[in-house]
Amino acid sequence: MLARTTKPTADFLALAHYLVHGKSGKARPDRVAWTTAHNLPTDDPVLAAQLMAAATELNPFTVKPVYHLMIAWGLDEHPTPDVMQTIATRTLELAGLDEHQCLIMGHGDTPHAHLHMMINRCHPVSGKTWKPSHDWRLFDRIMRQLAGEHGFRFVPAHAFNPELTDAVPKKPNSRATYAARRGARTDRMQWSQAASRELGARLSEKLEHGAGWDDLEFALAEEGLSLEPKSRGLVVGNRTSYAKLSSLGVAATARSWGKRPSPAPKIDRDPGARKQRPIFSVDAVDITRALAAWGLLDASDVRAAIDEAQQQREARITSGPPGVRFVRDLKTALRSATSLSQARNIPSKNRRSKSNGRLCGTRSRDTC
Numbered sequence: 001m002l003a004r005t006t007k008p009t010a011d012f013l014a015l016a017h018y019l020v021h022g023k024s025g026k027a028r029p030d031r032v033a034w035t036t037a038h039n040l041p042t043d044d045p046v047l048a049a050q051l052m053a054a055a056t057e058l059n060p061f062t063v064k065p066v067y068h069l070m071i072a073w074g075l076d077e078h079p080t081p082d083v084m085q086t087i088a089t090r091t092l093e094l095a096g097l098d099e100h101q102c103l104i105m106g107h108g109d110t111p112h113a114h115l116h117m118m119i120n121r122c123h124p125v126s127g128k129t130w131k132p133s134h135d136w137r138l139f140d141r142i143m144r145q146l147a148g149e150h151g152f153r154f155v156p157a158h159a160f161n162p163e164l165t166d167a168v169p170k171k172p173n174s175r176a177t178y179a180a181r182r183g184a185r186t187d188r189m190q191w192s193q194a195a196s197r198e199l200g201a202r203l204s205e206k207l208e209h210g211a212g213w214d215d216l217e218f219a220l221a222e223e224g225l226s227l228e229p230k231s232r233g234l235v236v237g238n239r240t241s242y243a244k245l246s247s248l249g250v251a252a253t254a255r256s257w258g259k260r261p262s263p264a265p266k267i268d269r270d271p272g273a274r275k276q277r278p279i280f281s282v283d284a285v286d287i288t289r290a291l292a293a294w295g296l297l298d299a300s301d302v303r304a305a306i307d308e309a310q311q312q313r314e315a316r317i318t319s320g321p322p323g324v325r326f327v328r329d330l331k332t333a334l335r336s337a338t339s340l341s342q343a344r345n346i347p348s349k350n351r352r353s354k355s356n357g358r359l360c361g362t363r364s365r366d367t368c
Contacts, residue, residue: 001071001072001073001074001077001087001143001146001147001152001153001154001155002071002072002140002143002154002155003069003070003071003072003091003139003140003142003143004069004070004071004072005067005068005069005070005132005135005136005139006068007064008064008065008066008067008121008132009064009066009068010063010064010065010066011066012048012049012050012052012053012065012066012118012120013046013049013050013053015049015066015068015118016045016046016048016049016103016118017045019032019045019103019105019116019118020032020045022109028109030108030109031107031108031109032105032106032107032108033081033106033107033108034081034105034106035103035104035105035106036085036103036104036105037102037103037104038088038089038092038101038102038103038104039099039100039101039102039124040052040101040102040103043103045103045105045118048101048103048118049103049118051101052065052066052101052103052118052120055101055120055122055124056120056122058122058123058124058125058126058127059122059127059128059129061129062121062122062129064121065120065121065122065129066118066119066120066121067118067119067120067121067130067132068116068117068118068119069091069116069117069119069139070114070115070116070117071084071087071088071091071114071115071117071143072112072113072114073112073113073114073152074112074152074153074155075111075112077112077113077152077153078113079113079150079152081106083150084106084113084115085104085106087146087150088102088104088115088117089104090146091117091139091142091146092117092119094142094145094146095138095139095142096130097119097130099123099124099125100119100120100121100122100123100124100130101119101120101124102117102118102119102120103117103118104116104117105117105118140156143155144156166192166193166194167192167193167194167195168192169189169190169191169192169195169241170189170190170191170192171189171190172186172187172188172189172190188237188239188240188241188242189240189241189242190241190242190243190244191237191241191242191243191247193247195243196243196244196247196248196249197247197248197249199223199225199236199243199248200247200248200249200250201249202223203216203219203220203223203248203250204250206219206222207219207250213227216250220236224238225237225238226238227245228242230242230244233245233246236248283309284305284308284309285302285305285306285309287305288301288302288305289302289305
């Protein structure tokens with residue numbers, strides 16, 4: 001007996017449609033064997049989905065309130081619907097979901113017995129949201145407990161039961177199986193941790209200190225294996241099975257190998273091309289203005305320095321890329337089109353006359 005979860009989603013009706021019709025969307029009379037409701041007034045999948053969606057209005061911050069849980073048994077195990085429903089209800093209690101809305105549905109379209117649970121993460125009264133963090137570990141522990149109570153065989157998850165799954169190979173998941181149906185080589189079994197360590201020990205004996213990738217590939221060829229890329233890393237395997245390179249535990253020569261190192265592209269950099277930004281920048285105009293402030297130069301010298309700086313800037317723009325000239329011309333056109341000018345100092349309406357100290361109003365100008 002094992003449990004499997006998926007990531008929360010946002011559409012109750014979509015999950016209800018899948019539970020009834022499957023991925024094909026066609027009606028199958030043998031798919032739904034029985035249905036029961038938990039904290040719901042109806043066991044109709046569509047009505048239950050609508051009621052759950054309405055209950056989520058208590059907590060509008062929960063974007064994905066739909067939680068899908070599946071419990072399955074082995075081919076040699078044949079639980080009755082009453083036992084399956086009891087285990088489902090007990091699972092909700094142990095997970096802290098006994099007060100939440102849930103639709104439990106047993107399927108009969110596969111050789112092994114299994115059930116699906118559509119759970120509302122939002123509490124129907126308080127609106128508090130159940131958090132699915134570390135849900136794999138939680139339901140794995142619950143399945144271990146319930147399998148012992150009802151006399152079923154517990155199928156441990158690889159990640160949380162290393163002492164029980166050390167010698168058990170890992171089957172491809174549903175995504176890998178789905179891709180294999182379309183021609184991808186993703187239906188291979190993954191070696192157990194024990195088998196991977198044994199291969200790594202044999203490779204470590206063959207590889208000397210300082211061995212490279214060619215030596216590793218030669219040692220793998222002697223074992224009838226090859227090195228292949230997979231996703232972001234490398235795997236070792238043949239046509240029927242494989243193991244991750246990182247799981248082999250190859251000794252010092254290859255302990256830190258995670259993926260084949262590729263030569264980094266060489267980029268020609270000119271050390272003088274990158275200019276350091278100065279802490280402060282002083283040009284000829286600043287120097288001329290400073291000398292004029294000390295009385296060493298007059299206003300004509302400052303004007304001449306400004307004109308020379310503008311000419312140099314204009315020369316740089318003219319010889320620069322076309323984009324710079326386009327921006328210059330666009331600014332000039334906008335400045336002339338909008339008739340921008342310096343703001344005038346307009347006196348206030350209520351001001352005192354310098355001659356007689358009276359307030360100047362807007363009705364009579366003769367008094368000011």
